[in-house]
Amino acid sequence: MIRIFAVFTAVTTILYSGLSWGDEPTAEAKKAAAKVAIELCSSCHGPGGQSVSPQFPRLNGQQQLYLAAQLLALKSKTRADPEAHDFMWGMVRSLDDSTINGLAEYYARQPPMHGITKGSPALIEKGSALFQNGVPSKNIRACAECHGDNAEGQDISPRTIEDQSVFPRLAGQHADYLVRQISVIQNQQRDAPVMHGIVRQLSDDEKKALAVYLESLSGELTAEQKKAAAKVAIELCSSCHGPAGQSVAPQFPRLAGQQQPYLAAQLRALKSKTRADPEAHDFMWGIAGKLDDSTINGLAEYYSKLPPMHSTTKGPAALIEQGGELFKNGIPSKNIPACASCHGENAQGSSQFPRLAGQQSVYLARQLTVIQDSLRKSPVMHGIVQNLSETEMKAVAAYLESL
Numbered sequence: 001m002i003r004i005f006a007v008f009t010a011v012t013t014i015l016y017s018g019l020s021w022g023d024e025p026t027a028e029a030k031k032a033a034a035k036v037a038i039e040l041c042s043s044c045h046g047p048g049g050q051s052v053s054p055q056f057p058r059l060n061g062q063q064q065l066y067l068a069a070q071l072l073a074l075k076s077k078t079r080a081d082p083e084a085h086d087f088m089w090g091m092v093r094s095l096d097d098s099t100i101n102g103l104a105e106y107y108a109r110q111p112p113m114h115g116i117t118k119g120s121p122a123l124i125e126k127g128s129a130l131f132q133n134g135v136p137s138k139n140i141r142a143c144a145e146c147h148g149d150n151a152e153g154q155d156i157s158p159r160t161i162e163d164q165s166v167f168p169r170l171a172g173q174h175a176d177y178l179v180r181q182i183s184v185i186q187n188q189q190r191d192a193p194v195m196h197g198i199v200r201q202l203s204d205d206e207k208k209a210l211a212v213y214l215e216s217l218s219g220e221l222t223a224e225q226k227k228a229a230a231k232v233a234i235e236l237c238s239s240c241h242g243p244a245g246q247s248v249a250p251q252f253p254r255l256a257g258q259q260q261p262y263l264a265a266q267l268r269a270l271k272s273k274t275r276a277d278p279e280a281h282d283f284m285w286g287i288a289g290k291l292d293d294s295t296i297n298g299l300a301e302y303y304s305k306l307p308p309m310h311s312t313t314k315g316p317a318a319l320i321e322q323g324g325e326l327f328k329n330g331i332p333s334k335n336i337p338a339c340a341s342c343h344g345e346n347a348q349g350s351s352q353f354p355r356l357a358g359q360q361s362v363y364l365a366r367q368l369t370v371i372q373d374s375l376r377k378s379p380v381m382h383g384i385v386q387n388l389s390e391t392e393m394k395a396v397a398a399y400l401e402s403l
Helices: 026-044 064-075 083-094 097-108 121-133 177-188 193-199 202-214 221-241 258-269 278-288 295-305 317-329 359-370 377-387 390-401
Strands: 155-156 165-167
Touching: 026 097, 026 177, 064 097, 064 165, 083 177, 121 202, 177 193, 177 202, 221 295, 258 278, 258 295, 278 359, 295 359, 317 390, 359 390
Parallel strands: none
Antiparallel strands: 155 165
């Protein structure tokens, strides 16, 4: 049935036949979809979506919006790789929108795919390095940037219905299926321009290593890994970032309640020394360089689950008001967009866009400055902040700390 890929999709913009993103299926739609899943889909994809045949992808625990988007792409025949054509076009043509939405919801809430270790430790290690770090010599980015540190997939909530990205869960997927999907994208038999640019230079050995690594994952941290990360946070990180991530020193950012994918990405950038602003160099390179992947993932999860940063109003009311206007509306005369368009209306962040609410204003202003001066590599943010004045940076920072 659904030929769920694997390594990335920029999910289709869909108001297709009236289906809206994130619609909660009605009780009747859920019941009808479950009946379709059990009586039809399970013949290929297995009970609960846990396929045993590598010809058919596992669907259980997959990202809901990704599933819905793929079903809609198959129904509209915009997904036209050979297996989609051979197996799925006929299956989905009679599905109405409510059944599509219901099927996506049904499979998304099934227990996630099991991790199965089939490859040699050396092959899995090679695949892990590729997934976590990419292949810089080939300009291949780390898969974890989009698919999550544990390959659990990510739903980056849209700012508009036309701007929707969902990255599929890869952990526990059939290795053979993953290799096949990477290959059809490489050969441009499946239309995925962004992924084609990423995977086109992967060798057969690299594809196999990556796929075997992904099949070995459960997508979740073990209790031991979580415990080890908490120990690092309490015994090491707290000396600068404060108990429970609530730093009181303005040179150290507050971490409590920060977005988990963002924290993991920053730790990984510090470990690889690709984040090279002066304070990263002085304080964090040595510490992050000693962290393994599970500890990075565990620390990100640990801090993201703590009560969010405290709100402390320090700036003058007029300065905070100026910062609030800039955050919410930007500065059109300088072509500066609203910060809220990425960081959320309440500066709560979303996935790779960090939480800013309650952050130290001194720290925020300093980071804006190092990005403005190109001391911290952030091309998108550099383009946005390059025209901010020092007063404007202080204003938006004061506003954010007040939240």
